[in-house]
Amino acid sequence: MANLLYLVHRLPYPPNKGDKVRSYHLLRHLLQKHRVFLGTFIDDPDDEQHLPTLKALCPDLHVERIAPRRAKLMSATGLLRGEALTLAYYRNAGMRRWVEQVAQAHELQASVVFSGAMAQYAQPLAPAVPMLVDFVDVDSAKWTQYAPAHRWPMSAVYRREGERLLAYEREVASQARRSFFVTPNETALFLSHAPEAQGHVQSLSNGVDADFFTPDPARANPFAANEQAIVFTGAMDYWPNIDGVSWFVSDMLPRLRAHWPRARFYIVGRSPSPQVQALAGQHVVVTGTVPDVRPYLQHAAAVVAPLRVARGIQNKILEAIGHGAGGDHRAFLRRSHRRQQRAGPAASRGCRRFPAGAAATARCAASPGRRARPRGPPLRAAGFQLAGPPERHRRLPGRPPPTQRHRSGGPLTCAAFPACSTPRVCAATTARWCPASTTSKPTGGRTKTTCTSNPAWRWATGACR
Numbered sequence: 081m082a083n084l085l086y087l088v089h090r091l092p093y094p095p096n097k098g099d100k101v102r103s104y105h106l107l108r109h110l111l112q113k114h115r116v117f118l119g120t121f122i123d124d125p126d127d128e129q130h131l132p133t134l135k136a137l138c139p140d141l142h143v144e145r146i147a148p149r150r151a152k153l154m155s156a157t158g159l160l161r162g163e164a165l166t167l168a169y170y171r172n173a174g175m176r177r178w179v180e181q182v183a184q185a186h187e188l189q190a191s192v193v194f195s196g197a198m199a200q201y202a203q204p205l206a207p208a209v210p211m212l213v214d215f216v217d218v219d220s221a222k223w224t225q226y227a228p229a230h231r232w233p234m235s236a237v238y239r240r241e242g243e244r245l246l247a248y249e250r251e252v253a254s255q256a257r258r259s260f261f262v263t264p265n266e267t268a269l270f271l272s273h274a275p276e277a278q279g280h281v282q283s284l285s286n287g288v289d290a291d292f293f294t295p296d297p298a299r300a301n302p303f304a305a306n307e308q309a310i311v312f313t314g315a316m317d318y319w320p321n322i323d324g325v326s327w328f329v330s331d332m333l334p335r336l337r338a339h340w341p342r343a344r345f346y347i348v349g350r351s352p353s354p355q356v357q358a359l360a361g362q363h364v365v366v367t368g369t370v371p372d373v374r375p376y377l378q379h380a381a382a383v384v385a386p387l388r389v390a391r392g393i394q395n396k397i398l399e400a401i402g403h404g405a406g407g408d409h410r411a412f413l414r415r416s417h418r419r420q421q422r423a424g425p426a427a428s429r430g431c432r433r434f435p436a437g438a439a440a441t442a443r444c445a446a447s448p449g450r451r452a453r454p455r456g457p458p459l460r461a462a463g464f465q466l467a468g469p470p471e472r473h474r475r476l477p478g479r480p481p482p483t484q485r486h487r488s489g490g491p492l493t494c495a496a497f498p499a500c501s502t503p504r505v506c507a508a509t510t511a512r513w514c515p516a517s518t519t520s521k522p523t524g525g526r527t528k529t530t531c532t533s534n535p536a537w538r539w540a541t542g543a544c545r
Contacts, residue, residue: 081115082189085182085209087198088120089170091127091143093134097315098395102216102262102286103194110192111138117182119175119201121146142178146170164244165237166219170197183209190257195219196245199252210257214284217262217391218270220246225389229323246273253277260284262392286393293374293402301379307344310336311380313373313396316352316366320389328386329359337363348376377403 092103110116118138122128123146135141151169158168179201182188191202193213202211224242227235253259253274259281261267267283274281303309312328314321325347336343343363347356350369360366370376377383383400 081113083186084110084114084116085179085188085191085202085205086110086116086118087179087191087193087201088118089195089198091120091122091124091130091134092118092194093127093130093137099195099216101395102214106192106194106214107138114189116140117186117188118142119178119182120144121170121172121175123148123151142175144172144174144178146172158244162244164248165241166197166245167200167248171200175201179205193252193256196249196252199256203252203255206255211252211255212258212260213252213256214260215249215253215266215270216260218246218249218266218273219391220249220273221269222389222391226319229389250274250277253281256280258282262286266392286395286398288395288398288402290402293377293399295378295403296374299375299378302375303344303346303379306342308340308342308381309344309346309376309379310382310384311346311348311376312384312386313376313399314349316347316349316356316368320387321349322353322355323389324385324387325356325359327388328384329364332386333363343381346376346380348373373399374403 086107088103088107090099090103092100092107095101095104107116107118116138117140118134119142121144131141131143146169154171155165155169158165161168183205188205188209190210190212191205193199193202193211194216196213196215196219199211199213202209205211220242222242223238223245226238227242230238249270250273253270254276257280259270259277261270261281261283262285264283267281271278271281310333312321312325316322316325325345329345333343333345345364347359347364347366348370349367352366352368357366367376377400380400383396383403385394385397387394
């Protein structure tokens, strides 16, 4: 049993929002075989009631409190120091002292960091204590995305934050033994900004608890009998969610109601901001905190995620699919499980792709030894790209034939596909999913086909989008 230091930026319980779901299941996974020293913050007074439960799960628990308003003021010191404001927001003397005490009193085998801002507490211990960092998303890209959507001076603040935070993320990744992101897209985005991290960064995707998010006939319908409920779930004090529902109400709901007059939009989530509350009306319901989101997902006519600014995977989509949105989810789960069993030793390469509910669920997010290969109508209906080894995909009508050759005249080789992750995948891809036509360019004296010019590769593996 190893001693692990686990640093999380927000109390990982209850698992009722995106980051908490991932950090909670990771904690449970680590506790199975290790002693975990958990250091975390509380930024919501409602979370205080859950401390006894978390303490029972993880006895070696240290919690510091953050007052969001005060922390935002303190983060302004980052402007004077030339650092990311996020680092100053989470800088806490009590947390630093606790980490030092744990390191002195116990021989730590590794530190596990959830969210890049918490790496500031583990960096002084490295490299003596190996550091594993779960960035989850490329957080710096989120702030950069915020900039064009806001007026000056906030646009300048957000743009600066994106630049400074990216520099820090690169620094942390260079010191970490291994870094993780929630999707291959996020991994590729980070490597495009930090090529020096190649070989030390990988994807660790999310799952969904398919047993918990399963339709139950006994679950009461929260909607009126004569309405067609359209549901959005999420924390409604989070700006991308606020922006998404505001856009949906103003731009999309009137168009939908022109075809479906009984349509009604339900915004389900805690802490609705004044802007969200102002949306409430005859055709829009703002519920605030609800004891259980499952009735809303189960009985909805449609579940939407109209996010214009977002990173990584949206758990709300996975949870909706768990309730059957987009197809027969139980049949989908069974097919996924059978394909995983047939994969044999190849599945041990890690949980590289897990875009929807499957039997692996949170175990996939927590265990790098599992790999799910979902496909089929539920995913296509939900707007997901297919994933997994190309040789296991069903060739759809109109897709390129398997015998196409490279336009240079020779057969396609691994060299033509820079995105190939392994020779096995590359061989399968070039043998079965050659594009009907490619746009090639000479590189170093030879012709290569890039991901962006190869729609068949992009469709077959989801490696490039």
